[in-house]
Amino acid sequence: MKARMWTAAVGAVVISAGMPMASGAQGACEINDSSPFQVNGAKQYVIAAAAAKRADEVPKHLQNAIRVLTDDPSKIKNEAGRQWMLLRAYAQWLQRENASLVMKRGDVGFTQNPAGTQNLLLGLDSAATAIESMLPQCKEKVRPYRAQFFGEILNKAIAAMSAEQNDSAAYFANLSLQVAGTDPRPWNVLSSVYQKQNKIDSAMIAMEKVIALSGSDTLYARVKQQSRYNLAVISLTRAEAEAAGEKKDAEIKTARALLEAYLKDTPGDANAAQALGRAVRLSGDTAAVSAIFADMLNAPDKFSADQLFEAASNAAATGHDADASKLFENGLKKNPYHRLALLNYANVLFTLKDTERMAPVVSRLVEVDPNYDRGSRLMAGLWQLKARAESDAAKKKTANDSVLFYLDKQTKTNPRVDITLAQKSGNAYSVQGTVNNEGSASASWTMKLELLNVAGAVVATKDVAIGPVDAGGNTTFSVKLDAPKAVAYRYAPLK
Structure with a gap:
C-alpha cells in the first residue's frame, strides 16, 4: 500500500519584466535638487549631458556630476538630493551606447581610489535604495530608473532560460538582482x-x-x-528518502506548512490538496488526513484518477480502509485499468474482507499484469476469505483447494514480470520493467503490449522482444509509444 502514485512536475512560472510594477507608498514626493551648490551643480552637469550634441561631451559632464557629489559627501547637507542626482548620473552612464556595466572609478568621476572599479548597476541600486529609505513616498519616482535596466536584463534571463541556455540565464538573472535585489522574479528564474x-x-x-x-x-x-508548491514537493521527496529522525520530521513540517499556506491562498487546488494529504500522512496526523480527503469523497468528479488514487493510498496507510475503498472505486471509474490502483484496491478489500468486490478487481489485475506473481497471491487470499466464511463442508474444501492452487501458481510463475514504470508524459506513454527467468533453461519471449484509453479500448500496440534470458537471470525492457489517449496498459501472458 506504500506504492507511490503521485508524481510532481517541478517548473517555473515566469512573469515578464515588462509587466507593471505594484504601487508604492502614497503621498507627495519632493526632492530638493537645487541646493546646496554641489547638488545643483551636479544637476546642471546631468542636464548638459542629456542635451549634448556630441557623444564625446557626455562622459565629461557625467564625470563632473559624479565628482562634485562624491568628492566630499560630508559637506553636502542634502543627502536625498545627492542620492537623487547620483541616481540620474548612473542612469545616464548606463544609457550610453555600448555602455559598460563596470568601469574604472576614475573614468566615472570618482577622485577617491580612481584605479578601482565601479559597478554602475550596483551604484544605481544603492542610490535608489537610499532614496526609498529616506523618502518612502518617492518610490514611484525612483522605480522607473530601476525598471528600465532591470526589465531589459531580466528579459534576457528569461529568453536564455527558454532556450535552455542555463549558464546565460543564471548570469543575467544574477545581474538583474544587482539593480533590483528585492524583486522575486530573478530568483524565480534561478530556481528553474x-x-x-x-x-x-x-x-x-x-x-x-x-x-x-x-x-x-x-x-x-x-x-x-x-x-x-515546488519547495513542498522537494521537501516531501527528501522526507521519504530519510530514515526516521529529526531531519525527516523537519522536512515533513516544512512541506506541510508550505502546502497549507498555498491552499489558504488557492483553496480547492487538487494537486496541492493531494500533496498535503501525503505530508500529513507522513507526519502521522490521521485526523488531518481524513479532513483533507473528505472533499475527494464528497465530490470525486472534481479530481483526476491519479489524485483519487493518491488520496486512497493515504487513507489506507492511516487505517481509513472504508474511505480508501470509495476513493479507489471512484478513481477506477476514470481509469479502470490502472495496475497499481487495482493492486492497492485489492489489498484494501482483502483487509475489509469484501470478497464480492475483491473478486473482479483481482481478476482485472491478473488481466492487466498476468505474469506478476502477486496477482496469484491475491487470488489465493480471495479464496482464503471465502473458505473462512463458508459453513458448507464441500464448498469450504473447494475454496481451500483454490487457495492451494493459486499459491502453487504463484511459486511457478515464469517468467515473472515486475513493472517498474508506467506513466504518461505529454503525448507519449512509457512502460518499463524487469523480466525474471525462473526456469531451468535459457528462454526468450515476446510481450504483446497494449495501451488503453479511459474506456479500456486499445489505442496502441507493440510486440516487445525479450531475451534470451539465462536460467535464474533477468533482463529489463523499456517501451515508449506515441499514444495521446493512453492512460493504462496490459499485456498478454508470457509463456
Whole structure:
C-alpha cells in the first residue's frame, strides 16, 4: 500500500519584466535638487549631458556630476538630493551606447581610489535604495530608473532560460538582482535553472527567496504559489528518502506548512490538496488526513484518477480502509485499468474482507499484469476469505483447494514480470520493467503490449522482444509509444 502514485512536475512560472510594477507608498514626493551648490551643480552637469550634441561631451559632464557629489559627501547637507542626482548620473552612464556595466572609478568621476572599479548597476541600486529609505513616498519616482535596466536584463534571463541556455540565464538573472535585489522574479528564474542543473539545494534557496520577497504583492502571486508548491514537493521527496529522525520530521513540517499556506491562498487546488494529504500522512496526523480527503469523497468528479488514487493510498496507510475503498472505486471509474490502483484496491478489500468486490478487481489485475506473481497471491487470499466464511463442508474444501492452487501458481510463475514504470508524459506513454527467468533453461519471449484509453479500448500496440534470458537471470525492457489517449496498459501472458 506504500506504492507511490503521485508524481510532481517541478517548473517555473515566469512573469515578464515588462509587466507593471505594484504601487508604492502614497503621498507627495519632493526632492530638493537645487541646493546646496554641489547638488545643483551636479544637476546642471546631468542636464548638459542629456542635451549634448556630441557623444564625446557626455562622459565629461557625467564625470563632473559624479565628482562634485562624491568628492566630499560630508559637506553636502542634502543627502536625498545627492542620492537623487547620483541616481540620474548612473542612469545616464548606463544609457550610453555600448555602455559598460563596470568601469574604472576614475573614468566615472570618482577622485577617491580612481584605479578601482565601479559597478554602475550596483551604484544605481544603492542610490535608489537610499532614496526609498529616506523618502518612502518617492518610490514611484525612483522605480522607473530601476525598471528600465532591470526589465531589459531580466528579459534576457528569461529568453536564455527558454532556450535552455542555463549558464546565460543564471548570469543575467544574477545581474538583474544587482539593480533590483528585492524583486522575486530573478530568483524565480534561478530556481528553474538550478533545478535543470540538478542543484537542488540552490534551487530550494532560490524558492525561499521568491516566497520571502513576494510578500503580499498580487503581482507576484503566481510565482510565490509555484515556489511554495515546488519547495513542498522537494521537501516531501527528501522526507521519504530519510530514515526516521529529526531531519525527516523537519522536512515533513516544512512541506506541510508550505502546502497549507498555498491552499489558504488557492483553496480547492487538487494537486496541492493531494500533496498535503501525503505530508500529513507522513507526519502521522490521521485526523488531518481524513479532513483533507473528505472533499475527494464528497465530490470525486472534481479530481483526476491519479489524485483519487493518491488520496486512497493515504487513507489506507492511516487505517481509513472504508474511505480508501470509495476513493479507489471512484478513481477506477476514470481509469479502470490502472495496475497499481487495482493492486492497492485489492489489498484494501482483502483487509475489509469484501470478497464480492475483491473478486473482479483481482481478476482485472491478473488481466492487466498476468505474469506478476502477486496477482496469484491475491487470488489465493480471495479464496482464503471465502473458505473462512463458508459453513458448507464441500464448498469450504473447494475454496481451500483454490487457495492451494493459486499459491502453487504463484511459486511457478515464469517468467515473472515486475513493472517498474508506467506513466504518461505529454503525448507519449512509457512502460518499463524487469523480466525474471525462473526456469531451468535459457528462454526468450515476446510481450504483446497494449495501451488503453479511459474506456479500456486499445489505442496502441507493440510486440516487445525479450531475451534470451539465462536460467535464474533477468533482463529489463523499456517501451515508449506515441499514444495521446493512453492512460493504462496490459499485456498478454508470457509463456
